[in-house]
Amino acid sequence: MFSPNPVCSFTFIKQPKALVTSVERRRKGSMADSARGICDECACVDKARAAVWPAEVLNEAPNQATMSAEALNKHHHQVNFLPNAEDYVLINCFGKGFGGFSKVFVACHRTSEKLVVVKQTNVDVQNTRQLEELKYEVQVLRSLCHPNILPFYCSFVNRQEVWCVLPLMQFGSCADILKNSFPDGMCELLVSAILWEILQGLEYLHKIGIIHRALKGSHILIGANGEVCLSGLKRCIFLPVHGNVDNNQMAHQFPSHAVTVLPWMAPEILQQDLRGYNFQSDIYSFGITAIELARGIVPYLGMPPTKILLDKLKGNSPKLCDTLVVNDPESSVQLTTSDSGVESAVTSVVEGRDGGQPSSTQENFSTSFQQVKRKTKEIVVELLSSVPSLANCSKDKRLDQDIATSIAAENLSAMTLDEWTF
């Protein structure tokens, strides 16, 4: 069980001295060719985990077997992010996470000069439940490794704060991109490219028994090279698989965050009856996210929670065209004709989730996503060329930590990145 003592509960994050030096040695060797790309870097997560992860901390943690062989091979070509506060120069505070309890900084990793995101959470001002949530998030993120899941570099305790080091996803979240650059929705090609990548991430999660439960536009982050990563995993749940893998295994826990992601939440989760829910609930959220990306606005936006609940439980499912009411008629006609591929995919997702396995759903999609396979990164980068990068707007503002915090307050109001949730 979790220790009630906040200091104790985070001790597992600290690395023993001996291990640090061994990691350091490897890092020096790999400095020369610091491979670019999220996928390469994320392998270090697993190495860090191997070094610091006590077996008893998370017994359901997916093991190395679930990692692909390529990912393991890439261990030799990557930057090591050490749990050392001095290694990171904080540049710019650009948001808050974790219910406003943590500050999110763009930082520069001294040795590699890479830009990263540092999330600082003051553990002194939080209650036990919040601490457990934070700990759960760290545990889950550390245990995952997939090119479409936001990598987790390291976390450590610095004074009264827990620092989590994550990669900087320069284009921000899909919600930001929609808000700033595509208020009427993204084009079908871009939507398909992003969704295709997300589907890979989801499939990986489902394979190792995780239901994401909070899939939405603001949890899809896009990196400078077109990497599409899924974040927001602190809301996920492990579907209990007791020894014998029972395919009809169902989860029943009602997520406390349900209201915050209500438009994306599957009806069976909200129903809270004896049936429960499973991985298919993520597929529903995936469908709603598809509508969100294609339309620039999520269905049900602005409706009171009880209304949404009623509508969902009555069996009404939002259609891609439904949101057209808010758009002007001219563009809507154009959109309906061009988005037919995504339209059919969305309909099949949101309505026809009858008992299909995640992989089989993926097969259903593959036809509609045929065109985007393999070259998604190029598509994403090309189509997002107009979107301002987070790195550009922060690079010229290198500041000391103290000044950064004061400036941060100003920036916070100026920047529209309040929807960065990790």
Add this chain to the structure above:
Amino acid sequence: MPMVDSMVVENDVEPLFAIGDHIDGLVNLPSPTFLDNDADPDIFFHRVDSDQIIYQPCRKRAKLIGKYLMGDALGEGSYGRVKEMLDTENLRRCAVKIMKKRKLRRIPNGEQNVQREIQLLKRLDHPNIIKLFDVIYDDVKQKMYMIMEYCVGELQEMLDSTEKKMFPIWQAHGYFCQILDGLEYLHSQGIVHKDIKPGNLLLATDGTLKISDFGVAERLNPFTADDLCRTSQGSPAFQAPEIANGLERFSGFKVDIWAAGVTLFNITTGKYPFEGENIYKLFENIGKGEFTVPEGVSDSLASLLRGMLDANPVNRLTIQKIRHHRWVCKNHHRNCPGVPIPPLTEGDALRCLTVLAYLEDEAQLDSSQFDESFSADDSVSSPSTPSRKKSFLKRPSFGSCKAQ
């Protein structure tokens, strides 16, 4: 007031007109001058409150207690009715115990027991202990609402639905282990439940067992070393010999072990270890402490039952010893289907949200008053139900769903 004043001038030749405070166009008319003049005998004003206009009786009328929307009844307890509820803020399904002060006064120690239960439940947090989310007092109606975790059924109800009044061993084992977890936690918190029995063991939707009903539980003085108790008000058939024999002081934890033993006996055999035509006979039999384990019970289970139902509380097994008992440690095979949670009489086997019908009522209400909603002023809420419904829907704290 959120209302439309429709004024019908009857005893006059002037045409009919309606006035709403938001309609500027009517200001030019000469008539508003007599608005203040209610005493004018020639003009008869017929004021129609918006509440009266929109009010339509429905089969399931939405009723709100604070932020909670009332659903169908779940059952009736000795203290009051239990109904389903929906927390309209986080959409969590809950259950509410509704208690009337008048009724509580008629039950011996009624009010005191309820207060004690609230005090105890507030401090507890364990997966096998029922959670208390909220308590609402209604001084006007003299009612009290205890909002708790939603459960689908109790073990007793499941036992009653079967022919032999018992569970298959694997199922009983699963429940028993959860009782142990819950009891261990309670005892670690210095709480003696004193009323462990199948009727007080509830099941959540995922099948998790929840120990409930802390009406007769006792919190031990944290500064005393022992667990001695003096009173017991639990169910007779589950009372330990030391209580049946009228001992003045007894070990509280061992009393819970005994009751858990009787529960285990009951759910595995369908019988009670001690019976009697009346409470005196029953207590006499319990006091002797002699019982027979029915045939067909495995040796390991029989030994566990004898260990837990030891008439001498000193020799009775502790929770730690029970945990290491071979019957508890054994992995019991799921060789037959378990007893399901019995379907309700209405035939809803899945236990769908019953608040849905009430939500629908809410929605109808909302759409019927949609046209005037923009002029509604929620700062004043009249005590009548419809306007309360309205203010509920537009309460600022209620919020609307924003993309995050």
